[in-house]
Amino acid sequence: MAGEGRKTFQFMVIGGGIAGVTCVEQLFTQIPSADVALVTAGPHIKAVTNHKQVSRTVEEFDVEEKPSSVLEEKFPTLSVIHSAVKSLHAQSRCVETEDGRVFGYGMLCICSGGRPKLLAEGNPYVLGIRDTDSAQEFQKRLSKAKRIVVVGNGGIALELVYKVVGCEVIWAVKDKAIGNTFFDAGAAQFLVPSLEADKQQEAAPCKRTRYTTEEPGGVHTFTADRNVQKHGGPANPGSALGPDWHRGMVLRGAEQVSRRVSVEYQCEVEKISTPEELLRSEEQTLKPESAGSWPVYVQLTNGKTFGCDIIVSATGVVPNTDPFLPGNSFALAEDGGLQVDDHMRTSEPDVYAAGDVCTACWEPRPLWHQMRLWTQARQMGCYAGRCMVARLLSEPIDMDFCFELFSHLTTFFNYKVVLLGKFNAQGLSFDHQLLLRCTKAQEYVKVVLSGGRMVGAVLIGETDLEETFENLILNQMDLTPYGEELLNPNIDIEDYFD
Incomplete structure (x- = not known):
């Protein structure tokens, strides 16, 4: 030029x-x-x-x-x-x-x-939330919605399902547990009760120090008054939303319910249809009277079909x-x-x-x-x-x-969350060990050890352990002599290693 x-x-x-x-x-x-x-x-x-x-x-x-x-x-x-x-x-x-x-x-x-990676470019019922404009558009459309389908399992999806009230939420995640980008199945199980109503849970310490297996996936429905568990299989986008993007936004739907979230695990979107397309399709399984009562329908790979007002594409x-x-x-x-x-x-x-x-x-x-x-x-x-x-x-x-060290501090479901190093044992061989301390509705502490040395940690709640664990990860001290005592809640570990 x-x-x-x-x-x-x-x-x-x-x-x-x-x-x-x-x-x-x-x-x-x-x-x-x-x-x-x-x-x-x-x-x-x-x-x-x-x-x-x-x-x-x-x-x-x-x-x-x-x-x-x-x-x-x-x-x-x-x-x-x-x-x-x-x-x-x-x-x-x-x-x-x-x-x-x-x-x-x-x-x-x-x-x-x-x-945003949108599920369906140009579909007026599919909304990607990435910047402030799209978040405000969602807020506006949510106010008239009775049911939404949220697809995705990253940070925006996690915050969204927790913050939306007055609307039924169907949450489709491709993994066995929620928040797979950030947590393992154990941390997901700790957070899941938060999707119930905002009532304070009793803090009862429960300790399971070692584990290697994942919790089985299934379908969980959380409503304000019950907890049922069933097992089954824009052209120039603005800059990205920052942490706490929903602060100050009222994410309220058109219904009187407080929060109702149903999680569909291990599934993805197979097809998005209009009511007319659904009625014409051969695999239509909905009753005829419900097949025309929503503006858009989502068919999931687990065989279920849901009608809704908005599909939120939060797939990264x-x-x-x-x-x-x-x-x-x-x-x-x-x-x-x-x-x-x-x-x-x-x-x-x-x-x-x-x-x-x-x-x-x-x-x-x-x-x-x-x-x-x-x-x-x-x-x-x-x-x-x-x-x-x-x-x-x-x-x-x-x-x-x-x-030198991966670290991230954020908030999910009103809990402080700190992620350090290989917090989900990313790229580690099978001989790594996990130590866990969990107090219901209060804290979840997971440590990843490899060769007796700490290589990662997940801290949920006000644990005050981030600095101590960061030091232990950075200096690669051999922690074998401490064994499971490392997470003993009666030992003040910060004093131990200062």
């Missing part, structure tokens, strides 16, 4: 989500007078607030949506370009925006995030790389993300990437792995900013310590 008269920036960052905004802030932290452009499709950006370093790798923060002018006031040399990106020309180092403008860059960081995201690929030669990972090395560089010169759009293709440390979470979006954005400055100044830079 011709470069006549175009404005060229020292640094350009694409995306107003957590990764992009953190990258911009890091650039200005190191070079206060930097010439930086932030290209973002929406008028708002995602800002990290109330950041607190809980331990060396565990951090806690809120994410707030703010007008981009907040950043411009904070950093006078920042230019915010309000437009989606139409194309990137890596060879001539310039970006063309949807409104026809062309801008040059010295170094570029792509932080365009991910877009795919890296949002579309505008950047044509005409360039980016190396892509198997999951479709832009491959980045240990300095967050893509395969195109002076083009970096951070957050959900990229895939970490360096040799990771033994106890770190990538998950597309806001914690890692912030860490990657910050590190990418540092790497870009190091490149500008021709200075060496060490890998950030946050990539």
Whole structure:
């Protein structure tokens, strides 16, 4: 592309989500007078607030949506370009925006995030919840709904089914237990009673110290007054929702019930039908009178069909790389993300990437792995900013310590949840051992040991063990002498290892 008269920036960052905004802030932290452009499709950006370093790798923060002018006031040399990106020309180092403008860059960081993997593109009854606009659209449509079907088993699905009231929820998960991305079956069993009404449960300590088998999958129905257990088999999306995205939103349906969630395990969506299609289909199993009473029907692979008002597709995201690929030669990972090395560089010169759009293709440390979470979006954005400055100044830079150990702090079903290292024994051989401590409705503590050393942990509730366990994982101390006493609730383990 011709470069006549175009404005060229020292640094350009694409995306107003957590990764992009953190990258911009890091650039200005190191070079206060930097010439930086932030290209973002929406008028708002995602800002990290109330950041607190809980331990060396565990951090806690809120994410707030703010007008981009907040950043411009904070950093006078920042230019915010309000437009989606139409194309990137890596060879001539310039970006063309949807409104026809062309801008040059010295170094570029792509932080365009991910877009929802929708069950059925273009179906008006299928809603993907990914950004603030789609969450508000869901809130509006939920207010008239009597039954919704939620498909997916990640963080957004977990929070959604817990927060929705006044509406029947059918929750279809492909796994044997809820929250499979974050928990094993034991932690899922601990959380499941929370789907009942919000009544406080008696805290009774129960201890099962070792286990290797999963709980059997089945169908659980949780209503406000009973607990029955049956065994059976948009074009330019905004930036991703942050933690506690539903805070301040009233997620209420059209019915008077408080909460009614039915979980269908080990199944996926086979077909989405209109009432007319369902009546015509040969495998129609519903009674004729109920086959036309809902606007949309979902057939699951377990043979069941449910009518509902809305289908919520919460089945994860795919890296949002579309505008950047044509005409360039980016190396892509198997999951479709832009491959980045240990300095967050893509395969195109002076083009970096951070957050959900990229895939970490360096040799990771033994106890770190990538998950597309806001914690890692912030860490990657910050590190990418540092790497870009190091490149500008021709200075060496060490890998950030946050990539030593996977850690994530969040909240599910009103419980604090901390995940450390190989918390679900990811990639470990069969000789690993699990230790467990569980107090009903109070806390769930699971430790993963390999060769007598702690390699992962799941902490649900106010356990105050994250710092101690993080240290034990990082220093790889041999814990064999302690055996099951490691989780003895009568021993103050923090004092033990300080």
